[in-house]
Amino acid sequence: MTNQNVIVQEMGMAVAAAVANSYPCLPPRSCGSAAVAAASAGGGSAMSIKKRLLSSLELSGSRVNAWVESMKASSPTHAKATAIDDLNTAWMRKHPSALSKFEQIVSASKGKQIVMFLDYDGTLSPIVDDPDSAFMSESMRAAVRDVASYFPTAIVSGRCRDKVYDFVKLTELYYAGSHGMDIKGPAKTPKYKKSKGSKAPNHQPASEFLPMIEEVYRRLVETTKSTPGAKVENNKFCASVHFRCVDEKYWSDLADKVKSVIKEYPMLRITQGRKVLEIRPTIKWDKGKALEFLLESLGFADCSDVLPVYIGDDRTDEDAFKVLRDRGQGIGILVTKNPKETKASYSLKEPAEVMDFLTRLVDWKRLTLNDEPIV
Numbered sequence: 001m002t003n004q005n006v007i008v009q010e011m012g013m014a015v016a017a018a019v020a021n022s023y024p025c026l027p028p029r030s031c032g033s034a035a036v037a038a039a040s041a042g043g044g045s046a047m048s049i050k051k052r053l054l055s056s057l058e059l060s061g062s063r064v065n066a067w068v069e070s071m072k073a074s075s076p077t078h079a080k081a082t083a084i085d086d087l088n089t090a091w092m093r094k095h096p097s098a099l100s101k102f103e104q105i106v107s108a109s110k111g112k113q114i115v116m117f118l119d120y121d122g123t124l125s126p127i128v129d130d131p132d133s134a135f136m137s138e139s140m141r142a143a144v145r146d147v148a149s150y151f152p153t154a155i156v157s158g159r160c161r162d163k164v165y166d167f168v169k170l171t172e173l174y175y176a177g178s179h180g181m182d183i184k185g186p187a188k189t190p191k192y193k194k195s196k197g198s199k200a201p202n203h204q205p206a207s208e209f210l211p212m213i214e215e216v217y218r219r220l221v222e223t224t225k226s227t228p229g230a231k232v233e234n235n236k237f238c239a240s241v242h243f244r245c246v247d248e249k250y251w252s253d254l255a256d257k258v259k260s261v262i263k264e265y266p267m268l269r270i271t272q273g274r275k276v277l278e279i280r281p282t283i284k285w286d287k288g289k290a291l292e293f294l295l296e297s298l299g300f301a302d303c304s305d306v307l308p309v310y311i312g313d314d315r316t317d318e319d320a321f322k323v324l325r326d327r328g329q330g331i332g333i334l335v336t337k338n339p340k341e342t343k344a345s346y347s348l349k350e351p352a353e354v355m356d357f358l359t360r361l362v363d364w365k366r367l368t369l370n371d372e373p374i375v
Contacts, residue, residue, distance in 0.1 A: 087339065088339055091339035092339075092347070095334065095339075095342065095344060095345065095346060095347040096346060096347070097346065097347060097348065097349075097353075098331075098333045098346040098347065098348050098353075098357050099348065099353060099356060099357055099360070101346060102357070102360055102364075105309075105331060105346070106361070106364050108307060108331065109307045111305060112304075112305050112306055112307040113151070113152075113300065113305060113306050113307070114150075114151045114306075114307050114308075114309055114361075115151060115152045115153075115154075115294075115295065115298065115300065115306060115307070115308045115309070116147055116148075116151050116152065116153040116154070116309050116311075117153075117154050117156050117291055117294075117308060117309065117310040117311070117312075117320065118144070118153065118154070118155055118156070118310075118311050118312070118354075119155075119156060119157060119311065119312030119313060119314060119317055119335075120134070120136075120155055120157040120159060120164055120167065120168070121134050121157065121158075121159070121274075121313075121314070122274065122312075122313035122314060122335060122351070123311055123312055123313050123335050123351060123354055124136050124140055124144065124155075124168070124351060124354065125137075125140070125167065125351060126350075126351055127244075127274060129244055129245050130231075131159075131231065131233055131240075131242055134167065135167060136167055136168065139355065140351065140354075140355050141168065141169070141170065143355045143358040143359050143362070144168065144170060144173070144358065145170055145172070146358070146359070146362040147358050147361060147362055148170065148172045148173055149172075149362075150362060150365045150366075150369075151361075151365075152174070152294075152298055153172075153173050153174065154173060154174035154175070154176055154290075154294050155168060155173055155174070155175050155176065156176040156180055156287050156290055156291065156310075156312070156317075156320065157176070157177055157179075158177075158178065158179045158235060158238065158240065158273060158276075158278060158314070158316055159177055159178075159235055160177050160178060160182070160234070160235040160236040160237075161175045161176070161177025161178065161182040161183075161184060161236070162177070162236075163177070163235070164177050171186060171187065171188075172186050172188070173186060174186065174201070174294055176287070176290040176294065177235065177236065177237075178206070178235050178236050178237035178238050178280075179237075179238060179278070179280060179285075179286055179287055179290075179316055180285060180286060180287045180288075180289055180290025180291075180293075181204065181205055181206040181237040181238070181280075181281070181283075181285055181290075182203075182204050182236055182237055183201055183202065183203040183204070183290060183293060183294065184201070184202050185201045185202065185297065201293065201294065201297035203293060204237070205283060205285050206237045206281045206283055206285065209237060209267070209268075209281040209283075210236070210237070212265060212267065212268065212281075213234070213236070213237060213238065213239055213268075213279075213281075214234070216239055216261060216262070216265060216268065216279055217232060217234040217239040219261050220232045220239055220241060220258065220261055220279070223257045223258075223260065223261055224241060224254060224257050224258070227246060227250055227253065227254045227257065228246065228247065228250065229243070229244075229245035229246040229247065229250075230242070230243055230245075230246050230250075230254055231245070237280070237281065238278050238279060238280040238281075239278075239279040240273075240276050240277070240278055240279075241254070241258055241276065241277040241278075241279070242275065242276045243275050243276065243277070244274075244275040244276070255277070258270065258277055258279070262279055266282075267281060267282055268280065268281060268282065269281075269282050271316070272315070273314045273315060273316055274313070274314055274315075278316075286316065286319040286320075287312075287316055287317055287319045287320040288319035288320045288321075288322055288323035289319070289323075290320075291308065291310065291320045291323055291324075292323060295308060304329070306329070307329070307330060307331065308324060308329070308330035308331070309330065309331045309333070310324060310330065310331070310332050310333065311333040311335060311348070311354055311357075312333075312334070312335065313334065313335035313336060317332075317334070318342060318343055318344075320332065321334070321342060321343035321344045322343045324343075325343050325345075331345055331346065332344035332345055332346070333345070333346045333347065333348055333357075334346070334347050334348075335347070335348050335349070335350065335351070335353075335354060336349070337349050337350065
């Protein structure tokens with residue numbers, strides 16, 4: 001993995017911020033309208049045009065930096081603003097708001113058991129500079145508690161399971177930490193569990209990697225301590241190097257430092273989330289696998305009368321969205337303010353909209369049952 005591969009997605013985000021939080025796919029002013037015309041000539045969707053624009057760039061460090069600086073220095077023309085609007089409109093047609101399509105979603109659940117899967121950071125809580133301060137609001141906690149009173153509900157996060165529980169503090173939920181590598185169910189088996197008599201799921205498919213992750217965590221702390229703003233987090237079955245507070249000019253150097261440590265551990269791999277590098281075991285396990293495991297534990301593995309609903313904001317959530325799409329059963333909802341490639345079917349802009357969606361889901365369920373919630 002090259003430095004450019006590690007940080008290229010974040011470079012795209014930096015460009016997007018320079019164009020009013022829009023697509024990172026439009027060329028700088030110096031590229032002129034010819035680049036847009038060339039990318040559009042082949043036809044295809046807005047997202048495919050975006051790919052061709054990106055692929056036309058030389059992803060060397062100096063080229064990317066010059067491109068970003070040019071973008072920052074220039075103001076979008078009317079034509080560019082129109083192109084951005086067109087791209088946003090096309091994306092929203094493909095991934096409409098889960099709030100505006102709420103009736104469509106609940107109609108799909110007729111005769112089925114909804115099972116809720118929720119990411120934490122950026123979904124139930126806002127993204128913050130300090131990962132230790134990503135607290136959810138009391139109103140969000142109440143919304144999640146209400147959802148769990150009617151539907152099996154799981155938190156699926158890249159965080160250590162214990163840390164997520166400390167943030168959420170709801171005993172009735174299922175928790176899948178470390179990108180699903182540490183799963184634990186509620187102590188009390190809920191009434192909506194389809195298969196009776198089985199114990200709450202507890203699963204740690206990467207337990208043999210614990211000593212290695214601990215060792216790598218200590219080395220990363222030491223190796224990155226000279227990078228201002230870098231923070232290393234031990235998430236039990238993975239280590240996370242946060243660079244949200246690192247100046248962009250240090251990103252490449254930080255990536256080099258992380259690679260210098262990980263190259264000595266062939267059983268580990270580097271993936272990337274929202275301004276975070278994740279060091280994870282190479283086993284075939286992710287949030288999608290966690291979703292499948294939990295559905296099986298609940299007795300819904302091969303059932304047609306279940307509707308999994310997964311809400312998340314990170315690229316690691318795409319594994320779960322893909323599982324739902326491949327199953328042809330379930331609803332993926334991406335939380336984002338900016339259009340991006342996704343396997344999700346619907347979208348929400350921010351945690352506040354997630355809370356609105358959860359609240360509406362509970363209100364709808366209460367009306368359909370006209371009864372007390374399951375406890």
